[in-house]
Amino acid sequence: MTQPNAPAPHAPEPFGIVALDAEQQFQADIESVLQAALEKHRAFELHEAEPLYRLVLDASPHHTEANYHLGLLMIQRGQFDAAALRFEAAIGANPSRHLYWANYVDALTRSGQVAAAKLVLELAVSQGMNGPGVAALTGQLDAATQLREGDGTADSRAKLPPRDERELETLYAARRYAETIALAEKMTHKYPKAEMSWAYLGVAQFSYMKLPEAIGSLRRSLELNPLNLEIRRALADALRLTDRFFEAEAECRRIIEIDDRHPEAYRVLGLVLCGLTRLDDAQAVCRRAIELAPRSHQAHHTLGVVLMELTQFDAAEEHCRRALELLPSDKYAHQNLLFCLSHKESVDRRAYFEQHLAYAEHCEKPFRAQWKKHANSRDPERCIRVGFVSADFNQHPVANFIEPIFRFFANDPGLSVHAYYNRNFTDDMTRKLRSLVANWHDVPGLTDADLADQIRADGIDVLIDLTGHTAHNRLETFARKPAPVQATWMGYLGTTGMTSMDYYIADRFYVPEHQIEGQFVEKLAYLPAFAPFEPASVSPALNALPALSRGHLTFGSFNRFNKLRPQTVALWSELLRALPDARMLIAGVPHDDSYLVVRDWFAQAGIGTERIEFRQRASLEGLLAHHLDADIALDTFPYAGGVTTLQSLWMGVPTLTMPGDLIASRGSTSVMSLAGLTDFVATDRADFVARGVAWAGKLNELAQIRSGMRERCMHSPFFEQDTVAAGLSRGIRKMWQRWCAGGAPATFDA
Secondary structure (H helix, E strand, C coil): CCCCCCCCCCCCCCHHHHHHHHHHHHHHHHHHHHHHHHHHHHCCCHHHHHHHHHHHHHHCCCCHHHHHHHHHHHHHHCCHHHHHHHHHHHHHHCCCCHHHHHHHHHHHHHCCCHHHHHHHHHHHHHCCCCCCCHHHHHHHHHHHHHHHHHHCCCCHHHCCCHHHHHHHHHHHHCCCHHHHHHHHHHHHHHCCCCHHHHHHHHHHHHHCCCHHHHHHHHHHHHHHCCCCHHHHHHHHHHHHHCCCHHHHHHHHHHHHHHCCCCHHHHHHHHHHHHHCCCHHHHHHHHHHHHHHCCCCHHHHHHHHHHHHHCCCHHHHHHHHHHHHHHCCCCHHHHHHHHHHHHCCCCCCHHHHHHHHHHHHHHHCHHHHCCCCCCCCCCCCCCCEEEEEEECCCCCCHHHHHHHHHHHHHCCCCCEEEEEEECCCCCCHHHHHHHHHCCEEEECCCCCHHHHHHHHHHCCCCEEEECCCCCCCCCHHHHCCCCCCEEEEECCCCCCCCCCCCCEEEECCCCCCHHHCCCCCCCEEEECCCCCCCCCCCCCCCCCCCHHHHHCCCEEEECCCHHHCCHHHHHHHHHHHHHCCCCEEEEEEECCCCCCHHHHHHHHHCCCCHHHEEEEECCCHHHHHHHHHHCCEEECCCCCCCCHHHHHHHHCCCCEEECCCCCHHHCHHHHHHHHCCCHHHECCCHHHHHHHHHHHHCCHHHHHHHHHCHHHHHHCCCCCCHHHHHHHHHHHHHHHHHHHHCCCCCCCEEC
16 A cells, blocks of 8 residues: 655755645646546547547656556557557556556557567567466467568558547447447448457447447457457456356456556456455455555445445445545446445434535536426326336336336326336346336437437426436436426435425335425425335245244344444344343345454344354345244344335234434334334334333234234235325326426325
């Protein structure tokens, strides 16, 4: 790790200190410009990256990384002579990096300087450039040299004409991905040996979320130039996003073998290892990425994500905030910071709300001036065109909630449903939902602006977001106000912070009206229940209360592992100390050793390992089966259960919960209250323990609740799917009628 700068040993005061600060600032400015150039380069915005590299070199002509990366850019442009000069400059500043030598050989070879390339390659090998991967790399370069020596002619199809390359780059930079793909496909037929035609095709397919196609195109580009590490990094990311984690890891490690100072390789590797639940390893490689690129907002942001998985929310917050300092408009860092804060034990309610407003200031405000007048016919009784936007129309809890809605709306003459699906991923649930919706649109390749234009062209009257500040959201489409009435529901437990969003859809237990102030920009549309729930078909039959045969209570936790916090475990431990015979079952832990920190929290609270059982993540059927061994579920806080609590209820296991200030803490309160089980809703920590102890003394009553739970569920609004769907239909009509009358959004009951 780098150390802070030490004071100059004999610097005169105050001038010497000021001069030192100015020099430090100068270096920081250079590194900021270089970082911006690298990000533009990685985004294939070559014409924007080049002047930034040259700006760095104007200030520092011998800057190694600027010379090297500008050389790579020249290689991509087919300017091999110019690239060779840049690699030569990089080698002059740092002759120990074998990657510089390899690219120098490549540039000389491509420029037709075969003899020079051979000499440089021999010199590189004689200087000991034999690290991991070098043998294979030099072999590839030697084969390319022999091929060119064989016929002595250049293949005109190995290089894109500058005009065609510029057109590809212009389309890609404008995010016109469909047009980029169409043109790049033509270029790959016309210039099959031009790596950049395949590269642009691959990255455009990646951006359009056509991931299997992107993987094939990126691999073809790498066959033509194995040294293009940014293409290999994009390939690793595409493999990661298709859950091909082991292949993705291999590609990242191959980059590191070639260049052990490639920060993006470490960063993407961190995400890959996170997907493999090797969280400690993921943290280590993310910290290496930051060490190599301390001003990379993406590196800090990625480490923040990994730290959240490790339940280290204070440290995660620090890195998310650092990412925003480096790039205030990074919407993903904003959103992950919000996710992080919602899991912290002592988050300030007002500060949490203001962070949502900060998101809107950076990510919505720039679009407000572009809002257009809506031409929708103001007929309050006509058929309403309602649109739903989500990336979760697949095997996901949101899809399970929305299926009964789509099924009901398919027979509702007052509504015409449009679904905008923001993923290129199809499974059985996707196909089922598509069959229920008359107007289905696959939109992952559309920019936020293009999607807004399509929604406006479709004449949508009421547009409903199902994602909020979670993955693959389209909030920047909503920020453009494409529909006259806009609402958010279900995907995120809190406000969007955006003035373009008119309503938040909830129920009165989830979001009590007295808690709206200071937590929501939107007005509230209240349904009979937050959402309709359909139990899984793989749910096992209920068994008798385990405590009756075991003679002691078994508490269970079935929530996401990263919801567990030290204060949560401390409260559970207080309950376990009050019931010395009780046991604790924690399901869904990662497949590495990261659960040991939770075991240590219990130990610090005086609860021995013999009383705690950890079970690893399993399929849904396996998770539901774990409930057969639990008597009462204990909720997490400040982020409570939702779907987890509904699943537990269906499995006969009531959840002991304790709502707090944030809406995210109230999911179980809503579920238990609407099921008529308010005796499981505590008012504070002491009451939580007292209620747990009380139920330990009422096992027969608890057994009766378990045996009759499924009948109880079917009379809860959460399980009365048509009741909730009809409520939403009425709510959409009320929203629409209010807009037709020229009224501002207002809180109402559906």
